[in-house]
Amino acid sequence: MTTPMLTKNQSLVFDVLTKAEAPLSAYTILDKLRDQGFRAPLQVYRALDKLLEYGVVHRLESINSFVACAHPNEDCHSHGLVAFAICESCGQVIEFHDHEVDHRLTDWLKSQKFKAEKSTIEIRGHCANCAA
Amino acid sequence: MTTPMLTKNQSLVFDVLTKAEAPLSAYTILDKLRDQGFRAPLQVYRALDKLLEYGVVHRLESINSFVACAHPNEDCHSHGLVAFAICESCGQVIEFHDHEVDHRLTDWLKSQKFKAEKSTIEIRGHCANCAA
DNA sequence: GCAATTGATGTAATAACATAACATATCCGT
DNA sequence: ACGGATATGTTATGTTATTACATCAATTGC
Ligand SMILES: [Zn+2]
Ligand SMILES: [Zn+2]
Ligand SMILES: [Zn+2]
Ligand SMILES: [Zn+2]
Numbered sequence: 001m002t003t004p005m006l007t008k009n010q011s012l013v014f015d016v017l018t019k020a021e022a023p024l025s026a027y028t029i030l031d032k033l034r035d036q037g038f039r040a041p042l043q044v045y046r047a048l049d050k051l052l053e054y055g056v057v058h059r060l061e062s063i064n065s066f067v068a069c070a071h072p073n074e075d076c077h078s079h080g081l082v083a084f085a086i087c088e089s090c091g092q093v094i095e096f097h098d099h100e101v102d103h104r105l106t107d108w109l110k111s112q113k114f115k116a117e118k119s120t121i122e123i124r125g126h127c128a129n130c131a132a
Numbered sequence: 133m134t135t136p137m138l139t140k141n142q143s144l145v146f147d148v149l150t151k152a153e154a155p156l157s158a159y160t161i162l163d164k165l166r167d168q169g170f171r172a173p174l175q176v177y178r179a180l181d182k183l184l185e186y187g188v189v190h191r192l193e194s195i196n197s198f199v200a201c202a203h204p205n206e207d208c209h210s211h212g213l214v215a216f217a218i219c220e221s222c223g224q225v226i227e228f229h230d231h232e233v234d235h236r237l238t239d240w241l242k243s244q245k246f247k248a249e250k251s252t253i254e255i256r257g258h259c260a261n262c263a264a
Numbered sequence: 265g266c267a268a269t270t271g272a273t274g275t276a277a278t279a280a281c282a283t284a285a286c287a288t289a290t291c292c293g294t
Numbered sequence: 295a296c297g298g299a300t301a302t303g304t305t306a307t308g309t310t311a312t313t314a315c316a317t318c319a320a321t322t323g324c
Pocket of ligand 3: 200203204227
């Protein structure tokens with residue numbers, strides 16, 4: 001899918017996420033945008049819904065947070081699973097793809113006749129810097 | 133880890149999960165246990181914490197719910213990742229392990245010097261029965 | 265036995281995350 | 295201009311999870 005022009009609110013939310021060094025919760029985004037006129041959670045959630053739909057933002061289920069896609073110009077998203085390594089110390093997220101894992105899971109799902117629609121692979125732990 | 137004797141509250145919560153045909157939210161569990169004297173969310177969350185620690189229950193991050201382990205007597209949990217296929221129609225959950233996926237992810241994490249502590253692999257979609 | 269510690273429980277209040285419902289406004293094709 | 299679709303604003307509410315503090319019960323060390 002080619003990403004359509006972003007609306008005002010979508011741009012504001014996307015900018016905040018792009019500049020952030022770690023995933024942000026919807027309410028953190030809301031707080032960062034109060035000066036730009038944001039007043040209610042829905043303004044954030046609605047923008048996020050679209051950004052997720054366009055694939056330029058990912059939701060990290062295990063920490064109820066959102067992060068800008070690290071590979072915005074690759075087409076991996078369209079044909080592969082995305083995985084995240086999330087550092088619980090510094091918040092840094094490494095987004096990666098692995099076709100081997102992808103194929104393996106896809107095969108298993110097929111063997112079960114399970115029709116996959118959305119997948120989540122998240123590893124929490126400590127990054128190289130924080131593992132010390 | 134060998135599972136210690138469960139306390140009264142832990143047993144009640146575990147029984148509810150074991151009898152359930154789909155994952156349950158903490159508040160759903162609470163409602164099911166009101167007749168047994170449960171009055172507050174914390175009674176459920178505290179029991180769940182222990183059951184998760186013992187590995188007899190899993191938390192499904194993507195749907196904020198809990199499910200009894202489907203392989204209580206296997207030792208896969210101690211040396212491998214667990215994955216879940218979750219049907220969004222009937223709620224059925226298939227829990228599975230795949231050493232190939234496991235090794236592949238582990239290798240990648242090692243290459244990044246990322247110290248993994250907790251992992252989540254959840255596929256949402258439709259099971260064979262519901263895909264129709 | 266008995267204080268001290270530890271683990272489990274009870275209860276109330278609050279925090280954090282997410283959506284429903286309804287009203288306006290803006291954009292766009294005709 | 296009109297009508298439909300999309301985006302936005304606002305209030306209220308629903309859902310999930312934790313903090314704080316009190317009480318109770320079992321265990322340990324003396
Ligand atoms: Zn991405
Ligand atoms: Zn780190
Ligand atoms: Zn299990
Ligand atoms: Zn199903």
